[in-house]
Amino acid sequence: MSHTASNLWHLLRTGWQGGPPSDAPPDAAPDAPAQPDTDTEDAPVPIWHVCFVTGAGAGLVGMGLGIAMGLAKDFALTPVHAHINLLGWVCLMLYGLYYRAAPRPAGRLAWTQVSMAVVGFVAMTGGLWLLLTDRVPGIAQPVVIVGSLMTIGSMALFLAVVLRDALRPRRADTAR
Numbered sequence: 001m002s003h004t005a006s007n008l009w010h011l012l013r014t015g016w017q018g019g020p021p022s023d024a025p026p027d028a029a030p031d032a033p034a035q036p037d038t039d040t041e042d043a044p045v046p047i048w049h050v051c052f053v054t055g056a057g058a059g060l061v062g063m064g065l066g067i068a069m070g071l072a073k074d075f076a077l078t079p080v081h082a083h084i085n086l087l088g089w090v091c092l093m094l095y096g097l098y099y100r101a102a103p104r105p106a107g108r109l110a111w112t113q114v115s116m117a118v119v120g121f122v123a124m125t126g127g128l129w130l131l132l133t134d135r136v137p138g139i140a141q142p143v144v145i146v147g148s149l150m151t152i153g154s155m156a157l158f159l160a161v162v163l164r165d166a167l168r169p170r171r172a173d174t175a176r
């Protein structure tokens with residue numbers, strides 16, 4: 001395995017919590033309880049609360065916008081409404097449900113993933129709103145582009161989290 005591939009493998013297995021890759025065999029102690037995850041246990045709120053609060057807030061705003069569009073019979077902001085509901089309400093709630101049920105502590109990789117998802121969601125929907133209402137046109141498009149790249153980046157990181165969780169040894173208290 002190349003050096004880069006070996007580092008990526010280490011990252012997936014440890015979720016960015018370890019030091020440099022060691023030479024120990026990857027499956028040395030599959031039944032040993034994992035080390036406490038200080039990143040997660042020291043966090044002021046669990047990661048799923050961040051997802052649920054942001055997701056429910058987005059759902060309220062998205063549905064409110066839907067009602068406002070219906071009342072005004074003006075559907076110009078339909079793409080904003082759709083993306084607030086789908087990226088904010090649906091995606092963030094699904095991320096939260098995964099982290100709530102995950103057999104592993106979240107760790108830095110997961111916090112990076114959720115942070116990127118939230119920032120990407122705000123940038124993409126805010127940028128779309130600026131674009132469709134013709135406000136600061138020079139800024140709106142780059143904001144949408146950056147937001148959408150962060151959004152797809154967060155989905156790539158989510159895949160990395162899921163793969164990491166599938167590959168790391170289970171915690172004894174959550175083994176099933």
Ligand code: HEM
Nearest residue numbers: 062063064065066067069070075078081082085086089090
């Ligand atoms: C109170 C709740 C909601 C209201 C009042 C509402 C209202 C609307 C309205 C008025 C439109 C525009 C329809 C048109 O252009 O003819 C629309 C489009 C859309 N809505 Fe909602 N909506 C609600 C909830 C949701 C939720 C929860 C989601 C997704 C999870 C969603 C996803 C979409 C999508 C994807 C479109 C675009 C459909 C298309 O262009 O074909 N909406 N909604």
